Amino acid sequence: MTMILTDLPTEILYQILLCVPPATIPTLQQVCRKFNDLSQPLIWRHHCQKQFKYWRPEHDIQNKYAQAPAKVNWKRLFQTRHLGDRKISQRLENILSSQTGRIEQSENILEYGYNAKDTLLRHLNVRDDAEDVLARRYYSDAVLGAVHRTRAIEEWSKLREGQLVPLERALAAFDQFVLHDRDGDLEETSTRLDDVAESIRFQNREISDASPQEKAVLIAKYLLSNKLTGVEADTEYHNLQNSFIGLALRSDERAALPLTSVAIFCAVSRRLGLAAEPCGFPFHIYAIIMAPEGHDVDGRPLAGGSDTQQIYMDPFRSDKVVSKKDLVAQLKAMGIASMEHEAHLGTASTADMVRRTARNIITSIQSTRHIHSLSISAETAYPESDGAFYSALWALLLLPEDIAARSAGARYLPYMLDHVEKQFLMDISLIEKFAIPLFEGSHHNVQLRNTIRVIRAGDLMPKTVKPRNPETSQSVHFKVGQVFRHRRYTYQGVITGWDVECAAAESWMSQMGVDRLSRGRHQSFYHVLVEDKSVRYVAEENIDDSHFDVSTSLMSLAGRHFKRWDEPSRTFISNIKDEYPDD
Secondary structure: OOOOHHOOOOOHHHHHHHHOOHHHHHHHHHOOHHHHHOOHHHHHHHHHHHHOOOOOOOHHHHHHHHHOOOOOHHHHHHHHHHHHHHHHHHHHHHHHOOOOOHHHHHHHHHHHHHHHHHHHHHHHHOOOOOOOOOHHHHHHHHHHHHHHHHHHHHHHHHHHHHHHHOOHHHHHHOOOOOOOOOOOOOOHHHHHHHHHHHHHHHHHHHHOOOHHHHHHHHHHHHHHHHOOEOOOOHHHHHHHHOOOOOOOOOOOOOEEEEHHHHHHHHHHHHHHHOOOEOOOOOOOOOOEEOHHHHHEEOOEEEOOOOOOOOOEEOOOOOEEOOHHHHHHHHHHHOOOOHHHHHHHEEEEEEHHHHHHHHHHHHHHHHHHHHHOOOOOHHHHHOHHHHHHHHHHHHHHHHHHOOOHHHHHHHHHHHHHHHHHOOOOOOOOHHHHHHHHOOOOOOHHHHHHHHHHHHHHHHHHHOOOOOOOHHHHHHHHHOOOOEEEEEEOOOOEEEEEEEEOOOOOOOOHHHHOOOOOOOOOOOOOOEEEEOOOOOOOEHHHHEEEEEOOOOOOOHHHHHHHHEEEOOOOOEEEEEEOOOOOOOO
């Protein structure tokens, strides 16, 4: 007897629909009634789970997954995400195909919020042999970075407005500025802390019956033994990664400054029913553990039933209780007046922890630059200093300590705009939405609006076409896409444009000593992208195109202007043909 498809058990037919491309399911259901009779919500929920990992918060996706399948229109939800995926991909193609209008195209993608992350990650992880691999990776990462930073800035804005933001979430916002395609977003950080708490609970079944002090010691001991708090003895204390809670939770080594260690301790403690908060102690953060009302930290009832006891711990260093007397002695040694002691020994606000993290990041960057003198190896480390510094600027701008600090916040603007113009061009809308309103009624507001207007106009302006002719080719010997070493300073760079002779202002030429060059100003000059992310203007006599291995840092940056690397010709293939059609 011959068996046909419809003779198969329903379970097998259901598995078939789970394996076929979602776009073919409606056709199969139209031609076969048995396929059409299968439970549609289960099928479409499966495809939503399989194809889309990241969702906008308003989808409340975890709650939807917990509901009975029939209560959610999974097919419509899948169609919405699928259509969004196609539109996001098209916007990205527009960014790749033209230098004009990239800001507008990226903003169209940002309107999809976190729904855009799956699509951008797919493009970011394109195959190495893709025709435009470098450009696709560069711009999908650039837009994805703006998606991440938007979420971070939104969290700090909520904090600014007085809304409740969990400490670990407010600190994980810093990670979003350096995340790229790695794990460690806001939800993943929270999930990691959930897992840590569950592991402690599993290994210490008696913890639910333990006193507050016993719980605190168990938690601190676990975190230290599993390298979730503290800094390795043989590593630099001010390593930049030590200020990022997401990195500390994923690192195989201890990588958490005292503030980060206390934040992890407090977050895990709260998940285990222990009231713990950071203490506003100067220079070194401690944790305050509070007993339930009417009890002491050993779990015994208090006479009168209204007092609350508390203890201090330093999960960065140990699992031992820290004496309050010792803390008071430290404050006295610092010369802090007795009337101010309680403020320093009390609970610190989440906003204060964000500000202190920002200052720690700036200190680490300054320390790193002093040690490494901005070497390429330091600049390409993870997390990279540019993204980290940018995160600190945003945090200090949005969460000033007082009115005076709020007025002084304008000093961060030049640095922020410099970062936006050079590296974070997709953040223009963030400046407009979150930074400009902070200076309403001041001249800074006008300056910001004018600067943004100029940047937007430049983005929409078609590039001036610079074709080659016999005269040009005779004087401009190198082409866009060629790599070189600077003859004097030895850095690596790639040519992104050229002028027949120096086109800089007289003041610049005088400052740089152009006329002292052997060929002076009347030689071709080249716009170049350097491996340290800087953009420079180099005389032809300083271009050395001899053979060398292209650095990883230059290769990762090249996607800003180039499609891919061509090994036979040892050049980058241009993605700016609209400006230099013959190069």
